[in-house]
Amino acid sequence: MKSFICGILATLVVLAAGAYISVTMGWVPANADANPSALETWAAHKSLRATIKREAPTAPVPIALTDANVIAGIKLYANNCAACHGASDAKASNIASGLFQHAPQLADHGVTDDPEGKIYWFVKHGVRLTGMPSFGDSLTEEQLWQVVLFLKHMDELSPKADKAWKAVPSAKL
Numbered sequence: 001m002k003s004f005i006c007g008i009l010a011t012l013v014v015l016a017a018g019a020y021i022s023v024t025m026g027w028v029p030a031n032a033d034a035n036p037s038a039l040e041t042w043a044a045h046k047s048l049r050a051t052i053k054r055e056a057p058t059a060p061v062p063i064a065l066t067d068a069n070v071i072a073g074i075k076l077y078a079n080n081c082a083a084c085h086g087a088s089d090a091k092a093s094n095i096a097s098g099l100f101q102h103a104p105q106l107a108d109h110g111v112t113d114d115p116e117g118k119i120y121w122f123v124k125h126g127v128r129l130t131g132m133p134s135f136g137d138s139l140t141e142e143q144l145w146q147v148v149l150f151l152k153h154m155d156e157l158s159p160k161a162d163k164a165w166k167a168v169p170s171a172k173l
């Protein structure tokens, strides 16, 4: 029994030393243009999904789905999001293509199938260790939900809202 416990302790010490050496030697890549290890990808996705499941609000959207709110959301998107997530042409800016994790071009890879509460969580809190900022301190609750309404209904805009969306300048210069 004693040697069994010693064996476990020795294994733990070796693992901890291995992790410490990997970090201090720079073997865990810190650059944005490196491919992540399978372990890093697994841990990041798993933890993000679990956090969203726990924290994303499930109550109905607190503002009405009106053209005024959607168009306000489009303007907020143009100023705060298009640099990374692109305009209606879905052409990635230089910022977007150099980011790790990549920022999805939302006109092509939108979030219209996601629940509003999940989209709200992304915009309010951002995603740690990626380029996705948290807007909880810079946008009001109303503005956060206006952006959410736009993203949720991006594929079914009224002609007026669609015109405003098409007028957002391409992010690719």
Ligand code: HEC
Pocket (backbone or CB within 6 Å): 048, 076, 077, 080, 081, 082, 083, 084, 085, 099, 100, 101, 102, 103, 104, 110, 111, 119, 122, 123, 127, 130, 131, 132, 133, 135, 147
């Ligand atoms: C500096 C770049 C940057 C800006 C600005 C930015 N984002 Fe992001 N965003 C990202 C990145 C990178 C990801 C991917 C994060 C990941 O892989 O988990 C992301 C992810 C998202 C997602 C999740 C997409 C999905 O497929 O699940 C949503 C929704 C989102 N952003 C919305 C917004 C909105 C709305 C704004 C503006 C209010 C915004 N982002 C501004 C970089 C940015």
